[in-house]
Amino acid sequence: MNIIKFLDEFTSDNLNKKMSSRREVFSTLGSLSKKAALVAVPFGLATSSSKAYAAQDMDAAVSALQLALTLEYLEAEFYMMALASGVLPSGRPESVYSQISKHENQHVAFLTAGLEGAGVEPVGKPTFDFTVGGMFDPFDDNNSGQEVAYAQLLALAQAFEDTGVRAYKGQAGNLMGTDFLTPALQIHSVEAKHASEIRRLRAMVAGETLNPDALGWITLDNRGPGMPEATQAVYDGEENVVQGGVNLVDATGFDAVAVSQSYDEPMTGETASTIAGLFIVS
Amino acid sequence: MKKPIIKVEKAAIKQNNAGSSRRKFLKMGGLAVAGSGLLLYSCSDDDDVMGPVIGDVFDLGSGDLGILNYAYALEQLEAAFYTNVLDGSYWAGASAEEKLILEDLYKHEVIHREFFKAAITGAVNGDTSLVLPELEFDFSGVDFGNRDSVLGTASVLEDTGVAAYNGAGKLLTTPEYLVLAGKIVSVEARHASAIRSIFLSDDTAFAGDDVIDSNGLDPAKSPSEILAAVGATGFVKTEFTANQLPS
Numbered sequence: 001m002n003i004i005k006f007l008d009e010f011t012s013d014n015l016n017k018k019m020s021s022r023r024e025v026f027s028t029l030g031s032l033s034k035k036a037a038l039v040a041v042p043f044g045l046a047t048s049s050s051k052a053y054a055a056q057d058m059d060a061a062v063s064a065l066q067l068a069l070t071l072e073y074l075e076a077e078f079y080m081m082a083l084a085s086g087v088l089p090s091g092r093p094e095s096v097y098s099q100i101s102k103h104e105n106q107h108v109a110f111l112t113a114g115l116e117g118a119g120v121e122p123v124g125k126p127t128f129d130f131t132v133g134g135m136f137d138p139f140d141d142n143n144s145g146q147e148v149a150y151a152q153l154l155a156l157a158q159a160f161e162d163t164g165v166r167a168y169k170g171q172a173g174n175l176m177g178t179d180f181l182t183p184a185l186q187i188h189s190v191e192a193k194h195a196s197e198i199r200r201l202r203a204m205v206a207g208e209t210l211n212p213d214a215l216g217w218i219t220l221d222n223r224g225p226g227m228p229e230a231t232q233a234v235y236d237g238e239e240n241v242v243q244g245g246v247n248l249v250d251a252t253g254f255d256a257v258a259v260s261q262s263y264d265e266p267m268t269g270e271t272a273s274t275i276a277g278l279f280i281v282s
Numbered sequence: 283m284k285k286p287i288i289k290v291e292k293a294a295i296k297q298n299n300a301g302s303s304r305r306k307f308l309k310m311g312g313l314a315v316a317g318s319g320l321l322l323y324s325c326s327d328d329d330d331v332m333g334p335v336i337g338d339v340f341d342l343g344s345g346d347l348g349i350l351n352y353a354y355a356l357e358q359l360e361a362a363f364y365t366n367v368l369d370g371s372y373w374a375g376a377s378a379e380e381k382l383i384l385e386d387l388y389k390h391e392v393i394h395r396e397f398f399k400a401a402i403t404g405a406v407n408g409d410t411s412l413v414l415p416e417l418e419f420d421f422s423g424v425d426f427g428n429r430d431s432v433l434g435t436a437s438v439l440e441d442t443g444v445a446a447y448n449g450a451g452k453l454l455t456t457p458e459y460l461v462l463a464g465k466i467v468s469v470e471a472r473h474a475s476a477i478r479s480i481f482l483s484d485d486t487a488f489a490g491d492d493v494i495d496s497n498g499l500d501p502a503k504s505p506s507e508i509l510a511a512v513g514a515t516g517f518v519k520t521e522f523t524a525n526q527l528p529s
Contacts, residue, residue, distance in 0.1 A: 099490075100489070102498070106498030186448050186501070186502050188468060189447075189468060196479075197476075215382070244404075244458065245404070246397060248393055248396070248397055252397075262389070262466075264468040
């Protein structure tokens with residue numbers, strides 16, 4: 001499937017509509033597949049059972065995974081190019097990027113295998129432009145200098161990781177009742193670990209380790225010192241302090257800074273697609 | 283220098299031995315406890331008890347309520363731990379960055395704890411007999427004046443939290459609860475990453491190969507696995523059971 005077409009079609013409205021019927025179908029199938037001990041594919045979604053899914057219901061879970069794969073392609077290529085650019089200092093920065101790069105490649109392979117195992121053709125890898133038409137120079141291709149390029153490598157990594165965390169969270173409901181849910185959660189928390197470390201590395205480089213907006217967690221909807229304004233969409237909505245109907249500032253006496261840090265907010269598929277789309281040429 | 287992890291492991295062996303007698307005991311009592319999610323249930327008076335063993339020991343409950351109480355127990359543990367950390371001499375003399383991180387973790391875990399208390403109480407229409415009571419803890423195995431002990435224990439607790447939420451997600455049937463668990467687990471993962479990053483010298487420890495598998499996945503553990511591990515730490519004094527949670 002063409003990536004742009006896929007992203008265009010991806011709206012959370014469509015995905016959320018069918019929740020209850022989809023859950024019914026999936027949970028029925030889930031118990032069937034357990035009995036049959038189907039473990040051949042990573043997600044346990046055997047192709048032989050796929051006809052049990054209503055086409056619409058299947059679409060929501062598959063679309064969630066296709067979006068996840070798209071974001072993983074983006075991250076995987078970004079880290080690969082970062083490591084090849086020569087911009088990253090050796091030592092901690094290079095080690096951190098290498099470790100994350102390894103995970104993102106593993107996520108691409110895992111999601112690809114999972115979709116194929118479910119009899120679905122994975123979306124193809126898009127063509128990326130991490131300069132966003134020349135706005136950034138993270139790999140120092142235009143001789144902006146190592147310092148500028150490195151700062152942009154860190155800023156983009158932070159934006160991608162924080163987006164990944166929110167995007168996976170936003171898709172959890174679409175995977176509910178399926179065997180895809182747990183692996184998606186297991187990727188989700190790894191993205192959060194990446195986000196924390198990239199944020200802390202960026203803070204160290206910028207000399208901002210005591211800045212409350214530059215910690216491993218997100219404060220209010222603050223993108224943090226030195227983050228380009230273009231990344232603000234990644235943080236909008238993170239200032240929420242009401243969880244499950246409970247205003248936690250009132251309930252705990254802690255301030256909105258601490259309360260907002262304690263919860264990461266989900267992001268709709270639409271928003272995640274829009275953010276990813278900034279870096280996709282075709 | 284003694285590390286808390288070693289103490290934890292020592293305790294684990296002791297508790298595991300006790301665990302087998304607990305299971306045997308439960309079997310004798312005629313209870314169907316698949317995988318035995320029983321936590322710290324004292325068996326000292328085995329011979330005196332016939333029939334139901336629960337008595338006045340709190341059981342987490344079944345379904346979403348059971349999972350929420352389970353999460354509440356873990357958040358109580360984390361919150362109590364960091365409360366002790368901030369009262370300890372290591373924290374008082376730590377670097378500004380470590381102080382800030384640990385203070386944030388304290389706040390976040392207390393906020394998570396208070397959230398579960400309020401949310402569960404609301405979900406059961408105020409019937410507090412269904413809400414996990416405030417647990418008592420014993421952190422005598424942790425040296426709050428020692429960096430290795432504090433950060434080592436913190437790292438174990440944060441890793442445990444991530445694996446617990448990842449494993450519990452599929453057990454939830456209410457979409458709103460799943461999203462809430464998702465909102466919390468990524469913050470626990472951010473904690474785990476930061477603690478491991480400042481504690482361990484390996485630059486890849488924040489998401490290390492010792493935790494993350496070859497598919498790039500974090501662990502997802504069942505309630506019974508998690509409760510057995512938590513029980514093994516010896517930190518939880520108040521007895522409670524998890525007899526109705528899926529193993």
